[in-house]
Amino acid sequence: MFPAPTTHAGSVDFVMLYIVSISVVLLLGITATMIYFVFKYNRKKGHEPVDIHGNLWLEVVWILIPTLLVLSMFYFGYTSYREFRDRPDEAFVVKVTARMWHFSFTYDNGRKSDTLYVPINTPIDLEMRSMDVNHAFYIPAFRIKEDILFSQTNHLYFTPKEEGAYDVACAEYCGLNHSAMYTKVVVMPENKFTAWFGAPAKLQKAGVNN
Numbered sequence: 078m079f080p081a082p083t084t085h086a087g088s089v090d091f092v093m094l095y096i097v098s099i100s101v102v103l104l105l106g107i108t109a110t111m112i113y114f115v116f117k118y119n120r121k122k123g124h125e126p127v128d129i130h131g132n133l134w135l136e137v138v139w140i141l142i143p144t145l146l147v148l149s150m151f152y153f154g155y156t157s158y159r160e161f162r163d164r165p166d167e168a169f170v171v172k173v174t175a176r177m178w179h180f181s182f183t184y185d186n187g188r189k190s191d192t193l194y195v196p197i198n199t200p201i202d203l204e205m206r207s208m209d210v211n212h213a214f215y216i217p218a219f220r221i222k223e224d225i226l227f228s229q230t231n232h233l234y235f236t237p238k239e240e241g242a243y244d245v246a247c248a249e250y251c252g253l254n255h256s257a258m259y260t261k262v263v264v265m266p267e268n269k270f271t272a273w274f275g276a277p278a279k280l281q282k283a284g285v286n287n
């Protein structure tokens with residue numbers, strides 16, 4: 078929806094802007110109306126309040142408009158949430174291991190790395206597991222974050238759309254060097270990735286590895 082390193086990041090930015098815009102319009106509108114009414118219905122100047130009780134038109138408007146606004150916020154929020162919750166039919170699986178205090182990545186051909194290398198325009202499925210305490214995998218530029226636990230495998234899905242190196246942070250306090258628990262995700266063009274990886278990225282259907 079917006080220019081962003083993943084489709085999901087664009088959707089999240091859109092939802093953010095949508096909700097903030099509506100909030101700003103409401104804040105300004107309500108404040109202006111309040112100030113206007115303070116002067117218009119000033120009793121000291123002899124103004125009498127108007128009885129609006131039972132005004133059907135008013136009641137329909139103030140129920141209908143907020144309901145539609147809140148429903149639309151939910152719609153955009155939920156659809157963008159599903160984008161990173163639903164696994165793509167086929168994805169390139171990378172195993173993420175978190176331990177105090179670094180991440181390591183294991184690929185389906187046994188290759189290991191401390192930096193996450195991924196090919197552009199390829200759906201990625203991160204299978205994440207912790208060797209010790211709770212960690213969290215956070216890529217701010219992609220607007221995604223998920224806990225990494227000892228007791229279960231959690232997943233994150235994304236499809237990178239722009240080349241570059243983006244920060245990855247641990248976002249769950251995990252001890253002394255938590256604040257230094259950073260790495261990078263590097264999005265490469267397909268030919269460069271193939272050269273680094275030794276083969277083109279092979280996509281897998283859901284559940285093959287679990």
Ligand SMILES: [Cu+2]
Nearest residue numbers: 212247251258
């Ligand atoms: Cu951590």
